[in-house]
Amino acid sequence: MLESGLTMSWQKSFSGFIERQGVEFTFDSIVVKAFGAMAQGLFASLLIGTIMNTLGSQLGVPALNTAGAFATQGAGAAMAVAIGFALKAPPFVLYSLVAVGTAANMLGGAGGPLAVFFIAIIAVFFGKLVSKTTPVDLIVTPAVTIIAGVAAAFLLAPAIGRAANMLGGAVMWATEMQPFLMGILVSAIVGIVLTLPISSAALCAALGLVGLAGGAALAGCAAHMVGFAVASYRENKIGGLLAQGLGTSMLQIPNVMRKPILWVPAVAASVVAGPMATVVFQLRQNGPPIASGMGTAGMVGPIGVVSGWYAPSDQALAMGHAAVVPGAFDWFGLVMVCLVVPAIVAFAVSEFMRKKGLILPGDLKIDC
Numbered sequence: 001m002l003e004s005g006l007t008m009s010w011q012k013s014f015s016g017f018i019e020r021q022g023v024e025f026t027f028d029s030i031v032v033k034a035f036g037a038m039a040q041g042l043f044a045s046l047l048i049g050t051i052m053n054t055l056g057s058q059l060g061v062p063a064l065n066t067a068g069a070f071a072t073q074g075a076g077a078a079m080a081v082a083i084g085f086a087l088k089a090p091p092f093v094l095y096s097l098v099a100v101g102t103a104a105n106m107l108g109g110a111g112g113p114l115a116v117f118f119i120a121i122i123a124v125f126f127g128k129l130v131s132k133t134t135p136v137d138l139i140v141t142p143a144v145t146i147i148a149g150v151a152a153a154f155l156l157a158p159a160i161g162r163a164a165n166m167l168g169g170a171v172m173w174a175t176e177m178q179p180f181l182m183g184i185l186v187s188a189i190v191g192i193v194l195t196l197p198i199s200s201a202a203l204c205a206a207l208g209l210v211g212l213a214g215g216a217a218l219a220g221c222a223a224h225m226v227g228f229a230v231a232s233y234r235e236n237k238i239g240g241l242l243a244q245g246l247g248t249s250m251l252q253i254p255n256v257m258r259k260p261i262l263w264v265p266a267v268a269a270s271v272v273a274g275p276m277a278t279v280v281f282q283l284r285q286n287g288p289p290i291a292s293g294m295g296t297a298g299m300v301g302p303i304g305v306v307s308g309w310y311a312p313s314d315q316a317l318a319m320g321h322a323a324v325v326p327g328a329f330d331w332f333g334l335v336m337v338c339l340v341v342p343a344i345v346a347f348a349v350s351e352f353m354r355k356k357g358l359i360l361p362g363d364l365k366i367d368c
Helices: 002-020 027-059 062-073 075-086 091-130 137-177 179-195 200-207 211-231 233-245 249-258 260-280 297-310 314-318 328-355
Strands: none
Touching (some): 027 062, 027 075, 027 297, 062 075, 091 200, 091 314, 137 200, 137 211, 179 200, 179 260, 211 260
16 A cells, blocks of 8 residues: 555656646647647748759759759758757757757658657657756756657657658658559548648658659648639638648638538549549659648648749659650640649538538638
8 A cells, every 4th residue: 555655646746747847748739739839840941942943953043043942051050950849848948859850860861750749749848848947957968858859860760761761661652653543542631731820841851752652642742722712712711722722721610620521622623633633634743742731831842843843853753754855735734733723622512511501601611
């Protein structure tokens, strides 16, 4: 009895300590906030750097290439700091994640983003445990955070990177072998993830999705964004069209959770747009993998396709995809897959559902 009481007392004390140090492991904090933050870090480094590189090369502005190179080199640090910020890491922990993210991204290879995700969380955990617990916080907290994070990077990053690379490679191989079926599956799944409070951009980056699989993912994301925007135009007018079409379809989450059938027009659009991308137009998204999961948000997805034509990402080059000179058919396919097909399909399905009483006036209303 005494031993049991001591164990319970210790557990209670430790739980209290964990709570005081701000250590939190919940679905919302890890999967939603941290995963989404990883995508934001990638966007502010690798993606924008790639866009600048492409513009610099096409416009003949070396300064843009230089700036883009510096931006892409900071991807690991940017992802880790973004994750730490999302997890409310104390200042010394947050700043120390620069070294941790750099190590994890380098050691993770092609699967670096996923390695950074897990290892940054580990580093934040240990950093929070010691934060402000000693008189020499200035030394102890950064040291513990960096040592724990770099050690985890050496132990785990290569394996995490290989696993992510293998899974992403399997999806891309399957899409090349079965473009119709995989075009539907990849497009629908990634599109649904985009609308859920989970980052489709981070998912595509973690798996390194490029090529036809990247094109299918882009088609699914665009189908959900453009699809919801068009289907809900009656309720939300031009403001909602722009907020969802160029912003995010997550604005529809409250409505979809209340009435799941509202998802049908967007899913139908992704089911059609996916194989249109992979079979009809053979649309390959060979830019940064994160662009595959961005859809039409800020037109980043289409920009990724264009940058991939002229300057394929490392992942695309590793898959054997070289630079190409796009023709009229390529540009036509990009517009059709990202804008025209999703708009037509989603509008047709939503109007049919409205006539059948499955979508009622106000069902798709958002705050925009």
